[in-house]
Amino acid sequence: MAVAFSTTVMAFNSRLKDESGVPFGVAVAPFAAIASSGDASSSSSGGASSSGGASNGGGGSGGLAGENGDTVEERLAGSSSSSLRVHSAHLARCAECLAYINGYCAFERSGWICALCGAMTGYQDSRYTRAATRANLNELQFEVYEADVDLEPGEDDDYDDNNIRTRSPANVASTSIAEGHPAYIALVDVSSTPEFLEVVKSALLAALEALDESAAFGLITFDRACVGIHDLGGEEMMASRDHDASQFTPSVRVVPLSTEPADTISAVGMSMSVPPSSVPLADVVPLESMLASVGMHKERIIGAVEALSPSKSHQPGARRAFGAAMEATCDLWACTPPCPKTAFGCRVSAFLSGAPDSGRGALVTDAGEKHNGGASNGTVRERSANAAHWLTAPPDGFYARIGAACTRVGLAVDVHCIVPASRLPVGIAELDIMSRATGGHVRLYTPDGDDDTSNVALPRDLYRHLAAPVAFDGTLRVRTSPEFRVSRGYGASLAEDAAYEGVYHMPRCAVSDTVCFDFEYADRLGFARDAGCPPMVQVAFQYSIAVPLRALSSSGLKVARLERRLRVRTVQASSSPNVDEVFDSVNAPVVASLLHHKICRAVADEGIEEGRALLKDWLVILTANYHGTRTLKQDAPLDVSMASCEALSPLPRLAYAMLWGALLRRPDDDTVHPDSRAAELALLNRLPPALVSRLIYPVLSSYTAQGDLAFPRHSLSESALSAAYEGDGGDDSPAIFVLDAVLEVVVAYTPAAASYPCPPPAGSAIRKILDRWRMERPVAPRVVYASANDEAGWQRFRSYLVEERGEGGFVGFLDGLAGDVKTFLETS
Template sequence: MLLVTTFQPAASEEFLELTKSALLAALEALSPGSLFGLATFSHKIGLYDVQGPIPVVKNVFIPPDAESSLPLELEDAMPLLQFLAPVETCKDRIAAALETLRPITSWGRSSGAAQGMDGVLMGGRGFGTAMEALFNYLGSEFGSTFALARVFAFLSGPPDYGRGQLDTSRYGEQYASKRVDADRALLPEQTPFYKDIAAIAVQSGVCVDVFAVTNEYTDLASLKFLSIESGGSLFLYSSTDDSTLPQDMFRMLNRPYAFNCVLRLRTSTEFKPGNSFGHFFPDPQYENIQHIICCDSYATYAYDFEFADNTGFAKHSGDQPVVQIAFQYTVVVPPEGLSNSEMSSSSRDKHTLQRRLRIKTMQFGTAKNINEIYDSVDHEVVLSLLVHKVIVASLENGVREGRALLDDWLVILTAQYNDAFQLVPYKNGNKSISSQIDITFSQCPQLEPLPRLVFALLRNPLLRFHEEGVHPDYRIYLQCLFSVLEPSSLHCGIYPTLMSYSTPDQVAYPRHSLSRAALMTSGSPIFFLDAYTTLIVFYSSTADPSIPFPPPQECLLRKTINQVKQERSITPKLMFIRGGHDDATAFENYLIEEQDVDGSGFASAMGFVSFLDDISQSVAEYMNT
């Protein structure tokens, strides 16, 4: 594998130190035979040659305007094979080169960066030009020098120099006019530039992972295409203080992966694939074929289907519906009998590339009636598809439209269920039927979780309004994260798991609803909340002072936390909160069931119960129209 890292020295000392730590972790996790390239970007691109005794840097200056290309090809500045260093022989030199990196001061940038009228520095992140040049640079050797290239791009703010520079003033202007929907203004990309160069990355065999370490508006809505279309990931860290960037880097490179993947889905003639969801690049020529530059076992892709015509699945046909998935991919195979950890440097050149094809053919029975469909529901899969669809709706028509789509879906499902079980018929003329409507799906256990999950999704930052303080970049980050999670992980991200302990070594209740009432009535002293990206251990203010805080390393609770962290695709943030002593806001914000679905209050009449009443009224109106 080829790993190229790009980041901006024109940033804080803390950002540089965090980036160095992440790259040192990457060096330890890289597989045998990997090549490593180090590049920096600011008002110039710096290419590092670390194969000699002293690191050598060749710089190419970036034109400040958004139209001009580089005056010099990167290959002419430094031949690619000089730029790419074998990790096994150059690890110490790469680490030494990282130590030479220092923040660029305004004095150092003044010779190349654009300046304002009073000499104030304007710009300094020539990210777009650097990425475009780098993809072309690497593409010349794709298939010969390397079979897979991963570009790790580190950003401490928005690109503001050269090609692909972004106008971040729209973040403030979203509130300037009452005629503009603030929830819709910042979701679309402001330029097609990054989507266009993502196509170049795919053609060059490059997977891009973007790591943004910033709390300022960076317009991830425009930058995300580099990652999602090349099979990469988008990470957002609000500060350097508690960032898990080094751990995430190590996890990503230390797990098995496949590359140059092609995914194809076919069906029998009665139905056909509809929409497809995930981080891939659709084939420009053939339908239902996706290209994935790199993926691992956590990568998840979703499809929905539609009937080929209005006959559906013929009742009298003897053939059952068939779905076939073909997945072609390449893996690195070590010499037989040895694991990567047992490799010596002399044996690393014996690794081979193996092209594989897996075909999975599945035959499904068809439901005889609606009740059989309800009995076969997997609520976590339903939630996953709902999340994909509301993300698409939000991007196309705004957050309010995404929320409306979700609300309408639950109303229609509830109405159809009540009619199917003959609880309340359609158009019965009774205007007071809302009290008769079964809003909790009490006769179908498979559907029972759905109202609570829809409520939680409406309360998630993914669909909350800007006026509630949801940062637009955080919303985009969640869209990218949630669109690749498998259903059980996504369930955890939307409706976190809350369990209680009577002691650090004894579980009291394995699952609580996310409500203050549930906590108060349980009487348990310790609670463990898993929200996928965040883990919180909360000690009640009434907990016995003799219970050790934080929980001891060898206790059951700690073992559970460690197991959760080990199984996760990212490194969750771990927090310990002692009620009555520490600020409990971070924990209490997850207790959503007393919160109003629109975020307007915490009154006792609001929350999940009120939400069910509103849905019941909407169902009654729908069934009488």
């Protein structure tokens, strides 16, 4: 679990917070792995943490500030070892605020004092009464720890002010089934080209390698009129391990899909006017027969995957009934009684070659529409409002309702779109609202040409996604000191509980998934109420996980065990009445993440122009407040670049880049389809702060002609590039530029690097960092190599030099900011 504050030092009260202008919040990666008990980096030592507490934990890195998420380890997140975990029933909790005991608490003869609220709680047993015993307890010696939780609600469960789940999807952790088979279903669009299906086949074969042998795999195909459910003979394997599987021949049962619209979604017993298919899929092929064991019938599954081919109705401009196919799949799962194959819910990976433009859920798209998302008539505000519709989706649309139905029955839906830019739009925003409701994601892969899929990294991404551990049925609770509280939560799959304040749900959570929370002060006094008590935050995340077992079940199959766990992290910060100390403690990536989430809501509610105005107003106020506390004392001119404060100095560039980014770029300035922007936003909403800031403002570094690092960072401007390019020509001069934009990396060679191999050789510094980025990130970046004579490659490289955009570029932006700040100071 990783926790990062927007400022290491919190403003003493709300007045000082307003004077600073810095967002007051935190970024949390609930499933980022914790270190082992032998790792001192996570030790709290009774409140004096070597990397936590007021040093690191309060500073807010906590695993989120690493450049590429490299502090996020996946090792323990999926570990089946219980040697590091205590049972949650043994954890003491504060009688006043219900916080869990931690190493920052004080211990007296008759009880312990809560580090969050200061209340005294009496000892319930002898676990915490002796100092010698406390020295060996993980919950007191480590800032973050895990505990086991009973699958069924127990006496330690609290449903009114606790992190314990207040709901659970049907057929998931609400059943008494403790062992079973994690299910995976591939939903493949076959109204597509052979090139598309080759990529999907490679991805599914990679997925089979990533899935554990205890998993069960199912395959469903669809086109504009029908859905094909593959009978892989999964039911027979439950009878006996000695059954001769070679006698079974997989088959495909084709079922016509309804083309009529539905007023309601039919899953889990809701009323419906028209079913999604002519016959319920469960009546054609039972779920247990469709899902085959990866460990026992892997060759059979591979054969079915390799046999995939375009439907007979495929032709240029073919349409696809994805909405009806997705609804029929949801109904199939909902109609299946609880069994070992439904114990963990199901991960559905849908593969689309174009927009879902047929039948129910068809999206009205116009592939010939201008990139600005609408006609060029009307005011800038009107065009921006129209373009915003491409970036957001209505919360009550067809796919939003499908997402809610899937969440109720325990389906997590990932959508992978492989669509050339010339065939956009797909309707990414609509698909994303479905996926994020279930804890899934949407990815858009745009091949270089209509039939060239060589640069599509889907197989690598899907392998890493399925091989990594994942938490499901998660419930998150953030507790704070009484001086402040959570006011709002943000995140791709974060849903606030409708009945219990401060409780949030996450249907699925990957290792890198990050959510943000805004804080507000409880009253005007803030931390002045008790200056001796530092600010405290405790994050509790309860989740379920499938842990593969080595032993075979009674049916001769490998199975996984369903475990419920509780992860708790308590972090201590500091506060100050000095606004300079607040400025010096700013964590710019976390501030950028909070700003992104807030502006996303503004764009969804009021359009792009309102979002741009909100960002500009914030930067003007921040700069004016900074000037009032720093430069005015020295009677100096406005320092709009904030160069004298290292912590704040990245913010003007980040704000400027956001104005030209996926969320706020005006439609008249756009060069890509809004669907591509929507796909980038879908990724931004779940990335850790370090990658959010890098996606907003890419990092440009340079290497010598020998392949050694020359400069770790350049500004994204032609002038900075020219200064480096026209250096003294020595051995240490930049000759190769590496521009990391998260989704794409451009390696550009200057003439000085003509003798250096292109691409860089294995083992070189450049190749190592590229391989590292590919392995660590949730989406493998596309790598583009541009030789000295490659004009197209260099043009792509220069397209990321964001400081050259707009009238006057970044320098002109700062001049305009200076004028706005002067006007603000004169009128305030």
